[in-house]
Amino acid sequence: MPATKKELLTNLNHNFNKLTPGGIREFDYKASSIPGIIKLTLGEPDFNVPAAMKEAAIASINANDSHYAPGTGTPALRKAIAHFMADRYNLDYDPDSEIAVTVGATEGIYASLSAIINPGDEILVTTPTFPLYMVVTKILGGTPVEIDTSADNFVLTPAKLQAVLAKHPHAKGIILNYPSNPTGVTYTAAQIKALAEAIKATNLVVIADEIYSELVYDGPHTSIASFIPEQTLILNGASKSHAMTGYRIGFIAGPQELMKPVSAIHAMMVTAASDPTMAAAVAAFDTVEGKTATLEMKEAYKQRRNFVVEVLKQLGFEMTTPNGAFYIFAKIPTQFGNDDLKFATDLANEGKVAVIPGSFFGAGGQGYVRISYATSMETLKQAMDNIAAFVNKED
């Protein structure tokens, strides 16, 4: 095994030094070694990929669909995505120039941020947040500006945005993620409209990560692009809506002039997504089977959410009922104080349930834990029994 030449170590991208070590995966990894642990840690749907999507991938392989696709994705998939966006969210995107298929929403985050960040640029990030936005912003030489939304039920208000902009008038972009990982909170149509009106008066590029848009339980999902499409890049994909995390299909939709650099950077990084999984995604986004599969999963998630919220509230956790995604962001019972890392560590070791400490998600997460309910009802029941025993023992 080769040892790295020592002198090279100072030649690496210095932006890496600005990163704080990844908390979630590390915590999950450590917890995995605890015998009998039940993990409610990761945002990974427990459902299998629905049959119609699997069959479409298999048919693509058998048809020797094995060559480089166009950089922005197969015409069939871009058309399917355009239909999906029109059907579900009443949004109008041209499949030829305003949609690019990415390798998961993860690559969409990298491609869209790469297209707008110059070294030193500030990017506004509402927190608690999916940590990748901060990591990628830093790697690209930008500076994330955290906006703590915990005092407003995890929603960014126009007044808060204006206060932040007064201090950061040159911010280049803002990342919004709703329904949110980690809070499960989403914006009502009125809330997002009011925020869009405030953003319209600025030159911020909005990166709207709407990967959980199909998992809104009560009421519709309203995209911010309904109000300010001219300055919005929407990120979405099949990972959460169709339990297709391993297929790695995401997409970006936005106005043509913004999409040009985004698509170019995407093609430079990955050339294109893979043919068989793009074929599967056509079935996900543009067939009755695809739509039905999502609705069935959503119903199951909703039941799980209702169950977990009810038990946790009885045990003294505080939360507003989350209306989307598959996370609950709960304030730990008062008798445990505010140290979420200690609480989560003790719960894992003694109660045998792993959840993620809220402070891993940035400002406003202290004193909370994130619980993923993307797992079976049977597992959730056992987990809640364990949490009850742990909490009641400490009383």
Ligand SMILES: Cc1ncc(COP(=O)(O)O)c(C=O)c1O
């Ligand atoms: C908010 C958010 N955006 C993006 C992703 C990544 O999605 P993908 O698996 O499609 O790359 C996740 C995954 O957990 C997420 O929670």
